[in-house]
Structures are given as C-alpha cells and as structure tokens.
Amino acid sequence: MSEHTGLAKAVRAYLDHLAVERGLAANTLASYRRDLRRYVEFLAALGRVEPTDVLESDVMAFLRNLREGSDAYPALGASSAARTVVAVRGLHRFLCREGMTDVDPARTVRPPAPPRRLPKAIPLDQVERLLAAAAVGDGPRALRDRALLELLYGCGSRISEAVGLDRDDVDLETGTVVLRGKGGKTRIVPVGSYATSALEAYTVRGRPGLLGSGPGTPALFLNARGGRLSRQSAWTVLRSAAERAGLGTTVSPHTLRHSFATHLLDGGADVRVVQELLGHASVTTTQVYTLVTVDHLREVYAAAHPRARG
Template sequence: MEWQQAIKGFKSYLKLEKSLSKNSIEAYSRDIDKLKQFAMQQMLDPEKITLQQLRQFLTWVAELGMIPSSQARILSGIKAFYKYLLAEDEIKADPSELLESPKIRRKLPDTLSKEEIDKLIAAIDLSRPDGQRNKAMLEVLYSCGLRVSELTELKISNLYLEIDFIKVLGKGSKERLVPIGSHAIKALQIWLNEVRVHIPIKKGEEDYVFLNRRGAHLSRIFVFMVIKQLAEQIGLKKKISPHTFRHSFATHLIEGGADLRAVQEMLGHESITTTEIYTHLDRNYLKSTIIQFHPRS
C-alpha cells in the first residue's frame, strides 16, 4: 500500500468511523505525513515499517526539537494509523503496539478566582447592545464550562432554560446535557428577548444563540478578542482565553466538593484522567480535604 493511498483511507476512517472533527483529522494527517517523510528516506511503504523503525522515527522527531506533549500526540496518531491498517488487513501485526509514550510533565491550566470573574463581567458596558451579548457569553462559559467552539455553535433549539439545562454538541459530535445557573439564564434571556430580536439575521443563522451585528454567528477568534480586551480593561495580568473560564468552572466545582464523575460528565471528558488534573490545582484544597476526611488527621 502506497503512502498517499494509506493516508487518504486513514482520513476517511477518522471521519466516518471515528467521527473526528476536521481539525483533529488534519492534525492526525500532518503527523502521519511526518512519518511518511521519515519512511521515504528509507524507501519504506507503511506496511514495511517495524517497531524499531518507529522508535527511530520518534527519536528523529525529538531531535527536531518537538516538546514531549507534541511527541505524545504524534504517537497517538501513529497508533490510530496502524489500528486502521490492521482493520483493513493491510498489515498482519501492529508495529506500534509496544511503542512507549514520552514522559510528559502536565502543565496545570491557569484559572481565575471568583472575584476576577466578577470583575471581568462587571467591566462589560451594558449600555451597548453587544454588551448584553458579551455578558451572556461569559456567564454561559463559566456557568456551563463550555469549550469556545461549543459556545459559538450553541443553538436556541438546544436551550431548555425552563428546566435549567442546555444541550451541547461537543468533540466528535457527541451531545451532552449541561446544567445552567440562574445568572447565566437571566443574562441569556435579556440577550435573546431584548437585544437579539432587533438584529437582522442572515439566512441559515437563525438558530444560533450568539450573533454579531451583521446577524452571523460568532467566530472563535472573536470570543478570544472580547475576553482579551476585558482583561486589559481591568488590568488583569494573567494570560487568559475562553478556555480559562472552562478551567475555572471545573476547579471551583471540585474545590467546592463536587463529585469528579459529575464534573467529567459536564465537561464532556471521555476519560476521568483528563478531569483529574483539576484535583491538582489547589494545594490548600487538597490539604483541607486530607484534614477533613483522613481518620488520622
């Protein structure tokens, strides 16, 4: 099997069978393209590569200066690629099965305190029509722990405010129900009922919750810019993004004693280990938990 054919088939597999997003598919494709470059130097087709050669490839990647987290992502792509080839009977054994992941030191995400979130929201100019929208956006980000793409893709038809829930379309087109708090509901209702109703909406954009002044749904970059400007306005020194609200949502829940499985469900994490990072954020919280619950404390 030639590389071009293998990569084309792999992309179709990721799209149709794994339901990955366009960005994820492109990221995997770029990683396999690096493997192709390495293999072509030795005139090797995909099915001819051995475990030893894959180890050499990872060494080559490391020598290019890639950080461990990038190396781990490439390894994940390789394993998915060979899983696909095995499923298609292009190979009889998976050479990537015994590949070991590089040691990664996980960087703890930045978070905002409750006071900092209050200051950011209070800095919004509510006398402007876009101010009501921006307040609703930030309230929903923090109340529901959404990814920025989940916020920009949020639909009116997926709001169940009468029962305090919203339906979110997450990674891999997976839907989940997330509770929404009273502050976010109130801000949403003001935006929807008092401001959005006066915007001329573009055809096909009618169901999106958050619109720009031209009646089209917002871009991810636009949300980044709104938050960056508010941070500058209040003199916040932290480097923050929409994702910081998601981190803060999870951290504040766990610090308040929320069940880890419940937080995992609300964040839409496939694995509990992804959610567990938030248990390492606050040493004082961990210390107080030990003191409160350990029988010998």
C-alpha cells in the same frame, strides 16, 4: 506528501475512518492530518512508500526526529510529540485491522510522557471582575459578550461548544443548555441564574439587533454581520474583557472551564458529577482538578492552623 503512494492512500483511508466511524472533531482530524503528513514525508525520505515497508526502527527514528527536529520541521515538545505518536500508532493498528499489513511496527513504541500540568483556574473575585468587564454598555454586542462569558463559566463549556450552539439548544425556562462535545457526544448541562439572565437579555434585546436584515441563522451567538460567531472572535471577546478587568493576557476560554471545575470541587461537588458536566470520557481526566483543590486546602491549612508550621 505524494498523494499516490500506498502510505498516502492508507493515511487517507485512516482519516476517513476517524471522521466517519469514530466521529472525531474537525480540529482533532486536522491535527492528525498534519502529524501523519510529517510521518509519511519522513518515511518517504527513507524510501518507505508502502505500508508493508515500515519497520519498528523507522518508527523509533521518527520519534527521535520529532524531539530533535529537522530542516523541514521544528522539534516538538513532549505533549505534541506524544500526540503525533498516538496518531502513528492508531494508523498502524488500523492497517493491521484492515488487513493491509501483517505486522504493526509501532506496537511497542511508546509516546514520550508529557509533563503533568495542573489546569490554571482564577479566583472567584477575578472571574466576577472579568464578567463585569464584558458588559460595557447595553448594546447588542455588549449583551452578547456578557452572555458568552457567563455561559463559558456558568456551565464549563468549551469555546467550540459555545460558538456551536443554536438558539434551540438553550432552554431558558429550565435553565439548561445542550452542548455537543468531542466525538459528537451530546450532554445537557444546567446553567446558573446569572448565565440564564444574561442569555435571556441577549436573546431578547441583543441577538435581534445583530441578526438585522441578514439571511437568518439558527446560531445563538452572532457576529456583527449576522452570521455565527467564530472561535477567533470569541477569543477576542474574552481577551478584551480580561484586559479591561486588569487580568492580563493569561486568561483563555479554557481558564473559565478550569475555574468552573475547580470552584465546583472547592464547593463540595462530587468529581463524577463534575466529569459529567465537563463531558470527560474518563474520570481520570477530571481528577487532575482535585490536585488543584488539594493544593488550595494545603495553603489554607498552612495559613490557618496554629501548629501547621514550626
């Protein structure tokens, strides 16, 4: 998009606001930047280059463009289109609030409702197979991989939270870890004994070997060069363990997070406790896991109760 139009400048101001005032995560900001670039380019093709030029019909046309696609951009599914409309609505609210426009043309535009997807969890026996497959040998990388996967399942950490950990964020004596979640929010989460043991083995026998004679870093999980492990490398660790465990390629870091939440609820944990552990801003987000648990209970009931079926 042109960097000099009024709309382009307004988008930059909005993104700065999201980064500084609201502390949005880098990945979320990158998504908003891509979405709003497409929006500004679409409006420019209509001759709208200033914030005050935009009409409600333009925003509606953009929504149709998202779902139908164009020569420059592919069509988006409901979830991605909804995220883009959220970015557009946020931009126009910001412009009104800052006095750059008097009218919000996106005020009545509603994003398409994405289909409700139940989180995919895997049974405990598959989790145990996955964790066992991570510890191939007793070298530094094997110890790291086992500690990483034990942590992801043991405290429901997001992959970005796990690779972002520093050594001082883990307290092995109390069995707790400090996680920095979305929007810069920090939470302290207990870590189970299996994960604590794996982390202790890694920090004592594995991490020093990876650190080697490198420049030194506070990062907990290190790559082969002694630097911080990347999200992509952590993905590779999980994918390799899943393949060795015979679980296929459907397991993702979020699968372990989903399994963590589902297994807690199956074990009788309160949904609000799980909300705090996951770092969800709203309990509504966490309640989707209760649907998985209800499905599980229904299956057990149908299989076990003598009068569940005719």
